[in-house]
Amino acid sequence: MRKSLFGAIVGVMMLSSCGSVQPPLYSWYDAEDASYRYTKRLTEQEKAEAMAQYKKVIEKQKGSRATVPPGACAEYGYMLVKAGKKEEGLALLKKEMELYPESKTFISRIVNQLEK
Amino acid sequence: MRKTIITAMMLLMGVVAQLQAATQGNENTRGVKYAQMYDERPRAIVVMPPINRTNHVEAKDFFYTTMYVPLCDKGYYVFPPMLTMEMFQAESAYDAEMFIEGNLDPFRNVLGADAAMFTIIKDWKRLNALGTITVNVEFILRSTKTGSTLYQREGTITVDNSVKSSQGGLFGALLNMAATAISTAATDKVEVGRKCASYVLSNMPEGPYSPNYEKDQNVKAGKDVIKETL
Secondary structure (H helix, E strand, C coil), rough: HHHHHHHHHHHHHHHHHHHCCCCCCCCCCHHHHHCCCCCCCHHHHHHHHHHHHHHHHHHHCCCCCCCCCCCCHHHHHHHHHHHHHHHHHHHHHHHHHHHHHHHHHHHHHHHHHHHH | CHHHHHHHHHHHHHHHHHHHHHCCCCCCCCHHHHHHHHHHHCCEECCCCCCEECCCCHHHHHHHHHHHHHHCCCCCCCCCHHHHHHHHHHHCCCCCCCCCCCCCHHHHHCCCCCEEEEEEEEEEEEEEEEEEEEEEEEEEEECCCCEEEEEEEEEEEEEEECCCCCCCCCHHHHHHHHHHHHHHHHHHHHHHHHHHHHHHHHHHCCCCCCCCCCCCCCCCCCEEEEECCC
């Protein structure tokens, strides 16, 4: 009896404390660290690593929203343009505006400049 | 017997619910504390270059990079950090000091941002041998429409980065110290910034891409100034 009552108490405590936990919206892999290292060192190797991580964030998204997080298409797309893959990169920058209309003012300006 | 347990559970649930309500109070919910945030409903946030008031020059960059993920995870649209950084540098705006109390119209017009997140790094202390870093940072979210402060919180966060190896004895302890010194010196500093940002911002109202958007007004908001070891 005492044992089951104790179990009940623990159960209630757990139930009441778990209410606010929610699964993460996005999976980021190592994109944050990799892009930090790239902005610090600007080497080809760091650039390749940052691009690989962003590619993963875009293609292998496991977060609860099941969609690409804000900024990922834009960052990766811009890096692709700078690496000479203009069309592929521009398509991703446009994808950012499609996924997140909030980005339109900023990204459309960049797209216009790059398309000139 | 079973009945008594069920009654006891019901009673307990009631007590827990009351306790939670009592500790929350009315004025300390997100809805009351950050009322303007629920009024204005910002969707898109631009992370401003951190204002560094410490001697640790690099701290500015750590914090700039680490604001992006926690704010996205809160459900906001956050402008891409590398692209915005390039814009800040091109416009000679990498010093946010001139915007913290100034007019934020340019960020609404040029970027389409609803709000700007400022950070002021007030202290950065590193104790290599112990593998701990203590940072004191203030976060201020200002509306680009009204200029008013929508959210503000300050945290003194200590992060324990010590590396624990399985080897015991004096040799093990020496190895630990060496490994710790290396780990605190490397990219772990980014980790410190990230932990600090996500911990301090944890009470911020959820953004439009969160399933709890506009449903979290009754959640406890917590204190404006916090101190924690992570």
